[in-house]
Amino acid sequence: MEQEKRPNALLDPLKFRAAVYDQIRSEDAGFSNYSYWRSTLRTFFKSKAVVLLVGVVILLILMSVFYPIFSDVDPTRISRLPLEWNLRPSREHWFGTDTLGRDIWARAWYGVRNSFLLGFAIACSDVGFGTIAGALWGYNKKLDPFMIELYNIMTNIPSTVYLVLLAYIMNTSYLTLFISMASRGWIVEARFFRNRILSLRDSEYNIASKCLGTSMRRIAFRNIIPHIISLIIMEAALCIPYSIGAEVFMGFVGVGMPVDAITLGNIVNQGRASFTLHPYQMLLPSGILCLITVAFYVIGNKFADASDPRNHV
């Protein structure tokens, strides 16, 4: 490289005089075009699996929203004709009918919709309460001993025992299910956010805000939340498959939703009952269940990786 640029005889002596000094240009030399969210999204969508799974999730959500609106098939319609019970998949019933002659395809989408709603509700409450509790916990040292004990007690009781017990005491309904899952999930999130907020709390830029007399509210909204928003998204994404899975499990042990409610848990459970004779009845609901769980877990984890600036290569 150096050889090519040997001084040649044709150098212009006039060039050896002072050049115009450009103040602005001298300041602007080392400009980085890095942007956190752009890099996060780019890293996130770099993986083909993520693109595919995000597509699948969007499709599932769209189907579960629009199918119940546009379809005229009643998923609760019971047929009195035994001829219509346990039908194999056909043009009329794409995935057949169940033991009471209800259309499985239709039921599946209603089920997905209800399960999604439940999952989103629980994710919102867990992550929402968790963030608030975590913020208080992280900011207030006096809360620490109490919260740690509470955390230990609540997490050391096996979750299944707790869920079953609560569902058993109260009548089975959406609300019971919601309460039994939401009453417990928040503390795990709270602890997670407490650790994050604790490390943010003492960082220099927050101390700087304190010195400027910034109010607690403004510090929370401008200094803290923008830094943990990616974590909130990730935690919510991981919460959804867990809640849906928990609902299915509760249905499985018989303390889930009342039998007439259409949820993925109930459909899988009913399919399981007739699995030996009519295995196809379980095919669609459990297929969708697997898809949801895998998709959300993968998306959540990949997003966690992508939101870490160390992976922004």
Next chain:
Amino acid sequence: MTETACFHGAEPILSAKNVEIKFNLRGKVLTAVRGASLDLYPGETLAIVGESGCGKSVFTKSFIGMLDKNGSVTGGQILYRGEDLTQYTTEAEWLRIRGKKIAMVFQDPMTSLNPVRTIGEQITEVITWHFGTEHEQAKREAVNLLKRVGITDAESRYRQYPGEFSGGMRQRVVIAAAIACRPEILICDEPTTALDVTVQAQILQLIRRLQKELNMTVVYITHDLGVVANVADRVSVMYAGQIIEHGTVHEIFQQPAHPYTKALLRSLPQLGVKGHALYSINGTPPNLFKEIAGDAFAPRNPEAMEIDFEQEPPSFPLSETHWAKTWLLHPYAREYRAALDERDFHIHEQRQPEQAFDYSGNPEKLLQVRDLSVRFKLAGKEFSAVDHVNFDVYKGETLSLVGESGSGKTTIGRAIMRIYQSNVTGQILYKGRPITGKLDKETVRRLRMEMQMIFQDPMASLNERAKVDYIISEGLYNYHLYKNKADRNRKVAEIMDEVGLSKDFSSRFPHEFSGGQRQRIGIARSLVMNPDFIVADEPISALDVSIRAQVINLLNKLKRERGLTYLFIAHDLSVVRFISDRIAVINKGRIVELAACEELFRHPLHPYTKALLSAVPYPDPDTERDKNPLVYDRRMHNYDADKPQWVEIVPGHFVLGNGEELALYRKEIEAS
């Protein structure tokens, strides 16, 4: 110590020729090293100097095949004893060289040590791994190595974990592991940057001693020209991935030829004249994603010639050992160069140091600190980070608090800013009124506006997710210090102009700025409140030499123009001497000495102050070579029977000592 200067008869052990290193970063190609060449001779010490981001670390890491995964050597040769290291592809090949022939010591000792294994195991492992020595034998050797690097009580230290060692001791352990295989070349990448000045001097001495004993070639990578003057035989100045000047240490310090080398040396506060602006380099090293035309330094060089923007200069020899890549040395530039030299000479002639701060007229005490203690709880144990500290800050002066890490200087600053409250005892008076404990809202509001803080780390002290506009207006929003949106915008624009930033930058995010620019944003954020008093917590210690000068100049300018008072917290005495009126030296939570700046440098009394002053690196190879840093040990004081007192020994000069020591100090003052 300059006997090693004649190495040119010998063959180089390692010779890098036109090395080019590229990285793939976020889909773009970054050329970190653009054709750098280097020869290493047996037994010599070479220092590579340059700002951060110049490619110094990357260049030397390529000698041992430790580039990050996304980087590779794309051109040139690295010949080690006739073998081209760039042809190595497998780890097995590298392991023959790495650690065994060429070893490396990194900046942060904690990153090279495994925290969950004992020091001894880690060194022993190096020995058994490379030589296959049996365990008992290797263990004995490890203990010997620990003794050799100056670790007392090596046998019991052998069984301790890195966490039980202090920073300096850890660095000694890392050095012990690095020399375990008797390497021919030892590369030290900023080995002392993370350490305190006094420890730094000891580590440099250690490396020099080991170099002699083991006849190693040592390569230092550093941005501290004081360190360079202390250790180097030859110096390579690196800029934008190229070595732009190379010569013996005397040649570089006395006859620098490249404008960048000159600028680096001139921006050192040690060489500045008090009261005058320091020479500073604008901007930052170039973005190496872009193709660089001509001399890479030209855009930042106010004296650049037109040719500098068009063609890359070749290297011109100045002497047998000294060459530089600059068009200034071309015969055509002779006249221009003479004109520059003439002007520099005149500027230096005319400078007179400004009058020292006048304390005779009973100046107003802006801040009074009385018996301040701050206690912290750590793992159940309570300890005093700050222990009965007394001092005053007069209106319009700069008082510096100097001490090593962990001395409590930042804690004092934060206690004054009311960041710590419940664990603070003693009194702090601001304008005669107490500001500790519970205060009413109106007082807090007034204090928040009159007292501001500037922070150490410009990377951590700005909110990454907020725009500059918001960051600067934060205080304005909090106290509604503006009439309407236009008024606020005007205030932000004014303040940005005052700190030397273009107002177009206000819609950018902090990560788009360099360290120096970010620090100026931080300063603007405090200034917009129009404060009287500023606590500056190590505002320049995280910055590069050239950028330091910008910030120092800005702080001095603001002091003059706005009549600000500073409490300047620092660990670097050379900077402190340049900017402060009085200096307080703090050690382990206690202020041990306080005096006017020149008085302290002329008549240091407390042994800790003396040790600190003797360790300060000075960018002059002749004074550096002969210095022998003093070592301070707290155990030298016998305070059991006779408690130390804080005494004004001569007017304006305070010192901490017991009766016996004070008598000694008095004698010392009389003698001088």
